[in-house]
Amino acid sequence: MKALSIRGLRKVYKGGVEALKGIDLDVNQGDFFALLGPNGAGKSTTIGIISSLVNKTAGSVSVFGYDLDTQLVELKRHIGLVPQEFNFNQFETVQQIVVNQAGYYGVPRDVAKQRSQQYLTQLGLWDKRNSPARALSGGMKRRLMIARALLHEPKLLILDEPTAGVDIELRRSMWDYLEQINKQGITIILTTHYLEEAESLCRNIAIIDQGRIIENTSIKRLLATLNMETFVLDLDPNSVNAEITLQDFQWRQVDEHSLEVDVQKSKGLNSVFAQLSKQNIQVLSMRNKANRLEELFVNLVEQGRQSGTKAGAK
């Protein structure tokens, strides 16, 4: 069963801006799915329509087989939404916010209170349960929105840039938590600006730009299309006694103890190390320079726009 199925989805806002130009998208049950795109690409509009905060112009949306137009109540019961911006009452306490949200989904108050202890504890907010939301730090507010979205135990969790503005340590702990609940069977759709986040967490990906899906595949398959990678080699400066030579590779010496080498996947790195060893140069460490997904993302968006321009010129 598909957790989400979208067909021909269009959205034209008042004023004529066409945010979505007929997109098709499928997300399988249990998937950890990334929806990527530059600002204004149509990600939040898509999420807004799925969660019925935005009225669609045309097309169909179904969640676990429940249609947005004809089975809205059932569809809503299956979705938990973590929006991009804080949208809770800043004067209510942490526990009031999550318990009330569960109440809107029909969860009895005593059950919601029990669950609030479970989810707030898991997200490190139980000690703050009686604090008003406005007293929380940015990271705590993000976690509060995740707890709020989970209390009615949805099968599909949609997160719109959940780690925006969150420090690295907290981001990692949120990733761990999301991976954990995904393993428990919750399908997750994530939009993010942190491409590293999508690469680390998600199995499948759709890239959206200017209201169109320009790529929809698995992360592995997408990364496999990248032929060239750039590596930065940190060298022992004491071992560099003469001018470095590296044949059959594009390379640059950044400073006296670091090299940047472009390596084609078909060639591998052995030859680089062999040539440096012959010159008695010690490699202390190595790292991948570019974010691979970021590189692909930029390429795909540029290609998509170029083909769009050509199509427009015809």
Add this chain to the structure above:
Amino acid sequence: MSGFNSIALKTIWIKECTRFLRIWVQTLVPPAITMTLYFIIFGSIVGERIGEMGGRPYMEFIVPGLIMMSVITNSYSNVASSFFSAKFQRNIEEMLVAPVSTAVIIAGYVGGGVARALLVALIVTLVSFLFVDNVQLHHGIILVFTVILTSTLFSLAGLINAVYAKTFDDISMVPTFVLTPLTYLGGVFFSINLLPGMWQTIAQANPIVYMVNAFRYGFLGISDVHLGVAMGVIVLFNLAFFVIAYQLLQRGVGIRS
């Protein structure tokens, strides 16, 4: 949206009551102070020189009107400010993404407005005991029926105002320029029978006249208008305002893009 979500209704109602109780200094104390001043100035000081109105001592005459005035302003402002704040802070989205029907959202907010209005009515009634010795209720059922329907009506009106409002100024415009004049001219402080001929006819176009008089009938057994007509007007306005509020929210005016 089909299906009655009673837990959601209870949740919204509890949330609304918690809100106005949390800020009781802003919501419950001001009407007590304002009405005390009205009782002192219009009841005791000016009222003693007026004598009787509608066959009752002036102080007694204004008690039901002042209670109704508090009910109108508090039910209206409760829903207007709460719903607009929910729009402004975007926490209205908490309800929009959940399986909560439009009717339940309206009922929850209106329920909160009615609860505050009834609590304020009780407070003002208790304050009036300080100034009126012999308070006897003429018709309890009409009294309760009128106060509940009036607070429902103005809660709905506050909701409609909040739907259209884009700034906090927009929710204070209607109380200032519409509600206050209609309330003052709605027979709170005088019997509309005192107005000259044409003005009496004009006054009858003011719906608040019917609410104040129906409530006064329940309290004192006197009314400037026919009770059946008054009840009919109140029910009719409630139905009309509910239909308007329902249509607006159902279409997502001001809350969905």
